Amino acid sequence: MTTPLNTSGLDNSGRRIVVDPVTRIEGHMRCEVNVDENNIIRNAVSTGTMWRGLEVILKGRDPRDAWAFVERICGVCTGTHALTSCRAVEDALGIQVPLNAHLIRHMMDKTLQIHDHIVHFYHLHALDWVNPVNALKADPKATSELQQMVSPHHAKSSPGYFKDVQTRLKKFVESGQLGLFANGYWDNPAYKLPAEADLMAVAHYLEALDLQRDIVKIHTIFGGKNPHPNYMVGGVACAINIDGVGASGAPVNMTSLNFVLERIREAQEFTNNVYIPDVLTIAGVYKDWLHGGGLAASNLLSYGTYSKVPYDKSTDMLPAGAIVNGNWDEVLPVDVRDPEQIKEFVDHSWYSYEGEKQGLHPWEGETEPNFELGPNTVGTKTNIKELDESAKYSWIKAPRWRGHAMEVGPLARYIIAYASGTEVVKDQVDRSLSAFNQSTGLDLGLKQFLPSTLGRTLARALECQLCADTMLDDWHQLVGNIKNGDSSTANVEKWDPKSWPKEAMGVGINEAPRGALGHWIKIKDGKIENYQAIVPTTWNGSPRDSEGNIGAFEASLLNTPMERPDEPVEILRTLHSFDPCLACSTHVMSEDGQELTKVKIR
Amino acid sequence: MSQIETFYEVMRRQGITRRSFLKYCSLTAAALGLGPTFAPKIANAMETKERTPVIWLHGLECTCCSESFIRSAHPLVKDVVLSMISLDYDDTLMASAGHQAEAILEETIQKYKGKYILAVEGNPPLNEDGMFCIVGGKPFLDQLKHAAKDAAAVIAWGSCASWGCVQAARPNPTQAVPIHKVITDKPIIKVPGCPPIAEVMTGVITYMLTFGRLPELDRQGRPKMFYSQRIHDKCYRRPHFDAGQFVEEWDDEGARKGYCLYKVGCKGPTTYNACSTVRWNEGTSFPIQAGHGCIGCSEDGFWDKGSFYDRLTDINQFGIEQNADEIGMAVAGGVGAAVTAHAAVSAVKRAQHKGDQE
Numbered sequence: 014m015t016t017p018l019n020t021s022g023l024d025n026s027g028r029r030i031v032v033d034p035v036t037r038i039e040g041h042m043r044c045e046v047n048v049d050e051n052n053i054i055r056n057a058v059s060t061g062t063m064w065r066g067l068e069v070i071l072k073g074r075d076p077r078d079a080w081a082f083v084e085r086i087c088g089v090c091t092g093t094h095a096l097t098s099c100r101a102v103e104d105a106l107g108i109q110v111p112l113n114a115h116l117i118r119h120m121m122d123k124t125l126q127i128h129d130h131i132v133h134f135y136h137l138h139a140l141d142w143v144n145p146v147n148a149l150k151a152d153p154k155a156t157s158e159l160q161q162m163v164s165p166h167h168a169k170s171s172p173g174y175f176k177d178v179q180t181r182l183k184k185f186v187e188s189g190q191l192g193l194f195a196n197g198y199w200d201n202p203a204y205k206l207p208a209e210a211d212l213m214a215v216a217h218y219l220e221a222l223d224l225q226r227d228i229v230k231i232h233t234i235f236g237g238k239n240p241h242p243n244y245m246v247g248g249v250a251c252a253i254n255i256d257g258v259g260a261s262g263a264p265v266n267m268t269s270l271n272f273v274l275e276r277i278r279e280a281q282e283f284t285n286n287v288y289i290p291d292v293l294t295i296a297g298v299y300k301d302w303l304h305g306g307g308l309a310a311s312n313l314l315s316y317g318t319y320s321k322v323p324y325d326k327s328t329d330m331l332p333a334g335a336i337v338n339g340n341w342d343e344v345l346p347v348d349v350r351d352p353e354q355i356k357e358f359v360d361h362s363w364y365s366y367e368g369e370k371q372g373l374h375p376w377e378g379e380t381e382p383n384f385e386l387g388p389n390t391v392g393t394k395t396n397i398k399e400l401d402e403s404a405k406y407s408w409i410k411a412p413r414w415r416g417h418a419m420e421v422g423p424l425a426r427y428i429i430a431y432a433s434g435t436e437v438v439k440d441q442v443d444r445s446l447s448a449f450n451q452s453t454g455l456d457l458g459l460k461q462f463l464p465s466t467l468g469r470t471l472a473r474a475l476e477c478q479l480c481a482d483t484m485l486d487d488w489h490q491l492v493g494n495i496k497n498g499d500s501s502t503a504n505v506e507k508w509d510p511k512s513w514p515k516e517a518m519g520v521g522i523n524e525a526p527r528g529a530l531g532h533w534i535k536i537k538d539g540k541i542e543n544y545q546a547i548v549p550t551t552w553n554g555s556p557r558d559s560e561g562n563i564g565a566f567e568a569s570l571l572n573t574p575m576e577r578p579d580e581p582v583e584i585l586r587t588l589h590s591f592d593p594c595l596a597c598s599t600h601v602m603s604e605d606g607q608e609l610t611k612v613k614i615r
Numbered sequence: 616m617s618q619i620e621t622f623y624e625v626m627r628r629q630g631i632t633r634r635s636f637l638k639y640c641s642l643t644a645a646a647l648g649l650g651p652t653f654a655p656k657i658a659n660a661m662e663t664k665e666r667t668p669v670i671w672l673h674g675l676e677c678t679c680c681s682e683s684f685i686r687s688a689h690p691l692v693k694d695v696v697l698s699m700i701s702l703d704y705d706d707t708l709m710a711s712a713g714h715q716a717e718a719i720l721e722e723t724i725q726k727y728k729g730k731y732i733l734a735v736e737g738n739p740p741l742n743e744d745g746m747f748c749i750v751g752g753k754p755f756l757d758q759l760k761h762a763a764k765d766a767a768a769v770i771a772w773g774s775c776a777s778w779g780c781v782q783a784a785r786p787n788p789t790q791a792v793p794i795h796k797v798i799t800d801k802p803i804i805k806v807p808g809c810p811p812i813a814e815v816m817t818g819v820i821t822y823m824l825t826f827g828r829l830p831e832l833d834r835q836g837r838p839k840m841f842y843s844q845r846i847h848d849k850c851y852r853r854p855h856f857d858a859g860q861f862v863e864e865w866d867d868e869g870a871r872k873g874y875c876l877y878k879v880g881c882k883g884p885t886t887y888n889a890c891s892t893v894r895w896n897e898g899t900s901f902p903i904q905a906g907h908g909c910i911g912c913s914e915d916g917f918w919d920k921g922s923f924y925d926r927l928t929d930i931n932q933f934g935i936e937q938n939a940d941e942i943g944m945a946v947a948g949g950v951g952a953a954v955t956a957h958a959a960v961s962a963v964k965r966a967q968h969k970g971d972q973e
Contacts, residue, residue, distance in 0.1 A: 032713035033751050036706045039678045041750060062749035065675050065740075066788035067781065075922040081910055082918070085781040088679020088810060136685075140710045181697065184624075190666050190701040196719045197710035222693050226686045230899045237902030238895040239686070240679040240810050243910070245865065250907035252870035259872030262851065264906040272899075382788075384743050395744050397752035408747075503866035585712055596677045 016307055016571050018418070020561035023571070024049065025056040029399055032581045033062070035588060037137040039089040040595025042554070044588060045400060046570060048578050057563075057570035058402045059554055059588075061409035061595050064363070064382060071544040075510070076102045076536050080244045083532065083546065087597045088240045089132075092125050092232065093525040094532070094546070094597075095244040101532040102246050105519025111501040114248035115323045116491045117235050117265075120273070121242065122318075122523070123480040123487070124231040127280050129526035130423070130477040131228075131288060133592045135221035138470065141586035142295050143206060143214040146199040149183055151175070151212035159209045163294050167286040169220065178216045203582040206298050214295075217287050224283045231276050234269045248503030255495060265502075274488055281481040284474070292474040293448055296467045300453040305466030305587035307420070307569030311339040314419035314552065315429045316347065316531065318524035319483065330483065331426045331476075331524060332433045337417050341432040341460070347414070349520050349531050352377070357547065358411040361402070361556035370559055372413060375533040375545040376518060402557070411555040411564065412547050420565040421528025421552045422591060427472040428463060441475045466569070469590040510539035525549055527592050548597040566591060624698075656826065666698070667824055668723055668731040670762050671705035674755045675748050675782050675791050676737025680773040681707045683810035687817040688897040695817055699824055703731075706750075717751050720758075724765055732823070733766035735759065735776045739797060740789035747789040756797065763798045768829060770804045770819065771795070774912060777805040777836075784918035795836070802829060805836040809912035812893055815841045835915075837887070846883035846909050849891040852876065870906060880924035881908030888913040 017023060025047045033043035041063040047056035071082055079102060084095035096118055103110065110118070153175040160170040185192075198204070206214070229239035235251045236242020243250055254263035261268075317326055317333025326333060334344035348354055356372030359365065365383035366373075386394065387404025400406045411418070419425075430438040442459065450456055462468055507513065517536045524530065528549030535543040555564035566588060575583050623636060641654040671681075685692045696702050702709075703723040709716060723731060737755075740747035745754025763769060771794050774780040782791040795803050806819055819838055822830050830838035847853065855861070856875040863869060863878060877884065883891070886909050890901040902909055908924075911917040 031752075033749075034706050034712060034716060036709050036712040036716055039707070041673070041748060041755075043749070043752070063675060064747045064789065065782040065791070069786065069788045070781065070784045070918075075924075078923050081923060082781055082784070085677050085679070085809065088677040088682050091679060091682065132685075136708060185697055188666070190668070190703075192666075192696060192701045192703055193705065193709045195703060195709070195711065196715040198715075219693050222685065222691070226688060226692075226897070229686065230896045233896040233899040233901075233905070235905060237900055237905030237907055238812075238890075240682045241912075243902055243905065243907035245907060247865065250865065250870075251905050252866050254871040254873075257871065259874075262873030262904075263871055264873075264900075264904060269900075382743070382747075384746055392752060395746060395754055395757075397749070500871070501866060505865050508865065580715070581712055 016310065016568055018308065018311065018563060018568055020557055020563060023056040023563075025402075027055055028578065030578050030581065030584075031399060032584055035585070035593070037140065037585070037589060038593040038595060039087060039597070040593070042588075042593055042595045043400075044566075044570075044581075044584055045402075046584060048575060052575045052578050054570050054573045054575065054584075057567040058400060058406060059556070059564065059566040060400060060407040061550075061554055063595060064408040065596070066382075068544045068546065071541050073540050075539070076105070076534065076541050077246045077508075079534070079541060079544065080246065083544075084241055084244070086546065086548070087594055089594060090125060090129055090526050090597065091240040092121055092236070092242050092244065093523055093530060094548075095242075096122060097521040097523045097525075097530050097532045097546075098534075099244050099246050100521030100523070101519045101534040102521070102536075103519070104521055105517040105534055105536050106507050106513055108247055108504055108507050109324060110248040110504055111499070112323060112494055113253060113491060113499065113502050114504075116487050116494070117249045117251065117502070119319060120484050120487050120491075121232055121235050123484040124228060126480045126526050127284070127477050127484075128225055128228050129592075130473045131221050131283070132225050133526075134288065134292070134470065134474065135218050137592065138589045139214055139218060140197065141582065141589055142204070142299065143218075144199050144204040144211050145182065145194055145215050146186060146197070147204065147206070147208050148179065148211035148215045149186065149208075151179060151208035153179055153212070156209040156212045160213055164286045164290040167290075169216070175212055175216060178219065179212055182215060198577075198580040198582045201576055201580050201582050203576045203586075206295065210294060210298065214291060217291055220287065221283075224279065228276055228280050231273050234264070234273055245503065247505055247508055248501075250503070252502055253495060253500040255500070270488075270492065277481060277484050277488060281478075281485070284478045284481050288477060289445075289474050292471050293445065293452070296449055296471060297452040299467060300449070300455060303462070303465045303467065304573040304583070305469070305569045305590060306464035307567075307571065308418060308565040309420050309424055309428070309464035309469065309569070310460070312337050312414075312417045312419045313425035313428050314347065314414055314421050314529050315426045316349065316522040316524055316529045318426075330435075330479075331430050331438070332435060334429045334433060335414055335419065336429060336432060337415075339460075341428070344429055344433050349522055354415055355531070355547065356413055357551075358413060358558045360411070360559045361405055361407060362410045363405050363408050364410065372558075375531065375547055376520075376535065376543070378533070378543070378545040407554075407556040409551055409554050409556060411558045412551055413558055413562070416560070416562075418555060418558065418562045418564050418568075419552055421549045422469065422472075423476045423526075423528075424463065424469040424472040425528060426524060427475065431459070437479065438475075441479065445471055445475065466587045466590040473592070513539060516542075527594055527597070528552060548594070550591075550594045550597050553591050554593060554595070566593070666701040668703050668727045669700045669734055670703060670720065670723055670731055670766070671707075671734040671736065672755075672759060672762060673706055674735065674737030674739050674759065674775070675789065676773070676775045678707060678736070679810040680736040680775075680816070681705075683813045684772075684816050685813075686896055687813040689814060690817055690821060692817070695820065700732075700820065720762070724762060728765045730767055731765075732768050732770060732820075733762050734770045734772055735794050736772045737775045738779060738783070738791045738793055740782070740791045742788070742790040759794065760797060763801060766801060768804065768823070769794070769798060769801050770806060771836075772806055772816065773811055774807045774809045774917070777807040778915040780809060781918055803836055804829060804832065804838060807837065807842070807913040807915075808888060811913070812889060812895055814893055814897075815889055841889045841893070842887045842913070844887065844892075846886045846888055846891045846903070850883055850903055851891065852903055876903055876906075876908040878926055879908055880922065880926060882911030882914070882917070882923070882927060883909040884927060886911040886914050
């Protein structure tokens with residue numbers, strides 16, 4: 014049965030299930046679904062439940078400071094907004110950064126991808142598949158054998174090691190203080206891993222905590238700290254001094270470069286020996302659970318990233334493009350400056366403006382908060398029991414590409430890259446699918462496997478591997494460039510606002526861990542006149558639009574059977590596969606931020 | 616017998632001898648600036664204490680504090696969460712969601728009335744009846760007040776909870792306020808920074824668990840052990856400031872030699888934090904070492920104090936502005952004389968401003 018992508022295919026007559034808060038995400042989110050008599054989800058409503066108004070705050074400020082403000086949009090995908098903001102300002106002012114800065118920014122960006130993907134999988138997503146309580150039943154010796162089978166090169170694989178982890182877990186559980194695991198759904202039949210796989214995954218949950226702590230130190234070298242490393246318009250602030258006077262006190266020197274190299278190697282090792290084998294092992298057990306595709310089977314968007322030649326988008330390692338209606342044979346070009354392509358709608362969002370049925374391109378973005386609940390809301394304004402999705406119901410707006418709701422993220426990047434013939438991606442994907450088919454005895458095609466919750470989770474792991482591998486290339490290129498006598502890290506020609514035109518506008522784009530990210534800026538008299546960000550979770554978590562098209566979160570939940578509707582394991586599993594980031598998605602431009610409309614209940 | 620695994624047991628199980636454990640306790644005592652007599656107390660606490668329940672709430676924020684927390688290297692965050700505290704509610708990391716998550720929050724509050732620590736990341740918006748931040752269909756503000764009522768102590772993580780931070784920057788469209796504006800009957804430990812340093816966060820928690828009391832706070836509510844000195848006071852580039860050697864422009868000779876960043880906007884001279892001593896991410900580096908000035912992220916209202924690249928002007932009273940320029944000129948004439956003059960002025964300034972922030 015195909016997934017409906019429009020409200021016309023939804024049925025909200027069945028039992029309503031409310032999940033609020035949706036946990037193990039960044040920010041605040043609510044989800045409501047209706048299940049039919051067979052406990053299959055037939056209607057889904059996803060709601061962003063926070064708004065901070067960052068772009069309002071940016072108005073009138075120094076564009077060179079913007080990166081720091083928007084970096085605070087999100088501390089999980091930390092740095093990606095800062096980078097995108099620098100690009101927007103540089104685009105507006107016509108600044109090109111030196112090659113070293115380009116490479117260092119790529120390395121910082123890939124560090125984020127690796128960190129974010131690993132933390133997401135192990136610390137936010139794993140508990141949707143892994144049952145830590147069941148791990149107590151595992152035989153450590155059999156776990157050791159499993160570990161050595163799925164990953165022969167991983168050092169931590171002895172029976173003693175797993176016995177230790179299990180003992181620690183046992184004491185923790187028996188203490189009666191279950192902490193983060195309390196009230197989990199541990200006897201729900203939706204959990205299917207054998208105890209040994211559960212124990213292996215628990216061990217890796219802990220190992221990943223160590224790895225994530227170390228990989229971000231690349232940010233600390235180049236940006237001084239993590240979370241929230243420093244960025245700079247015009248390049249990077251970390252000057253290079255390899256062998257001159259004062260080199261040992263310089264940001265980038267021989268020891269710090271060596272340090273970075275070690276961290277890259279650790280990330281490669283972990284991804285190859287732990288992360289990818291774990292995802293494939295879990296996928297193999299959950300082989301019959303291929304739900305959650307939703308929009309991924311039809312509409313996907315990527316702005317492209319990691320250009321090999323600076324400022325030449327045609328050299329992007331992961332290419333830009335859009336796929337609509339499931340036609341992988343045609344990857345359509347995307348232009349973020351074209352007012353006809355990207356528009357945001359607010360019919361079902363808590364904003365309003367004159368003639369609000371019209372979508373607006375982000376350069377023209379105009380909104381005012383308008384918290385208004387529909388007539389079928391159950392509850393009160395400050396105690397909502399059930400939302401009325403026929404009216405406004407989310408702090409997230411609804412961006413559309415040529416009128417289509419789109420899915421963004423690692424899976425979108427990977428399908429678009431695959432469809433565009435990107436060799437390294439095709440190789441990764443084909444190998445994974447064949448490993449999956451081999452271990453399960455199935456014979457699934459790509460279009461059956463990739464557009465699913467599992468496919469989304471796999472694409473993220475493969476991208477982590479790609480980033481670790483290519484970060485090593487960046488490192489070598491950086492060292493080679495320095496060797497050739499180029500130590501430049503900043504272009505300061507237009508640092509002084511006096512050198513700027515009276516008015517300028519620009520756009521910065523990136524592929525953030527969660528998908529396509531764009532920042533649009535207008536500068537006037539040296540100050541920010543208008544700032545607008547459309548972030549990945551705005552795309553994925555968008556509410557419905559005026560045509561009834563539904564967003565990626567909602568679409569992905571449809572037709573999914575639930576084992577126990579009161580225990581939202583399946584809902585969490587699929588929502589988490591997008592890695593929702595609500596602080597990101599829910600701050601949009603207001604032309605006049607102080608004028609806040611009062612709530613009305615009709 | 617107690618089933619609860621103490622921190623000591625964790626260390627022993629990891630192959631650490633009792634001797635090394637005691638040494639660890641002495642080092643911890645020294646790191647906290649407490650002197651050797653405190654080591655046995657730390658040892659005793661780690662051997663016997665049950666895990667203290669912690670409720671960690673999230674308001675309007677970006678989750679950078681949680682992200683920082685999980686970077687802690689000493690103690691390791693897995694040891695904190697598995698063996699030192701019982702993180703009973705934290706919507707970023709907890710397994711359960713929706714009703715089951717809300718039930719755990721309620722259960723913890725009831726079961727440990729007056730005994731749990733409330734940690735708050737982010738802050739409540741007051742506009743729109745609080746509905747700019749909704750949890751469980753209700754304003755976050757309600758949840759915050761409810762959980763604060765029976766807390767033993769409240770920790771304000773980061774600049775959002777401590778000061779308001781970015782969403783409270785002009786014009787503060789949601790009217791986000793620091794938590795002390797709505798929790799008025801409890802001691803609040805402010806651990807500011809955007810985010811705070813990981814080891815500062817776990818250091819504050821470790822201190823409280825170990826000594827069973829709040830850390831000594833300054834007048835603004837910040838633990839003195841981490842926030843009593845300016846970044847400038849302990850900056851490794853400070854000798855260049857005193858010598859009048861400055862980065863004049865990004866990527867110039869001075870930038871490559873690690874000169875002082877004061878002239879390109881560094882807020883180290885007015886920022887109270889431990890970045891230049893504890894440093895970031897297991898002591899790897901800190902913003903100034905990586906070439907960018909401090910943006911002052913642990914200070915109240917740092918977003919609204921002008922550009923991050925403007926030279927500090929509000930420290931004219933210190934005479935720094937004047938001296939930096941004078942010295943800059945003097946350097947051309949003779950570095951030696953400049954160093955002496957500058958150092959003398961700095962000493963006077965220190966004397967003048969002693970106790971300023973007490």
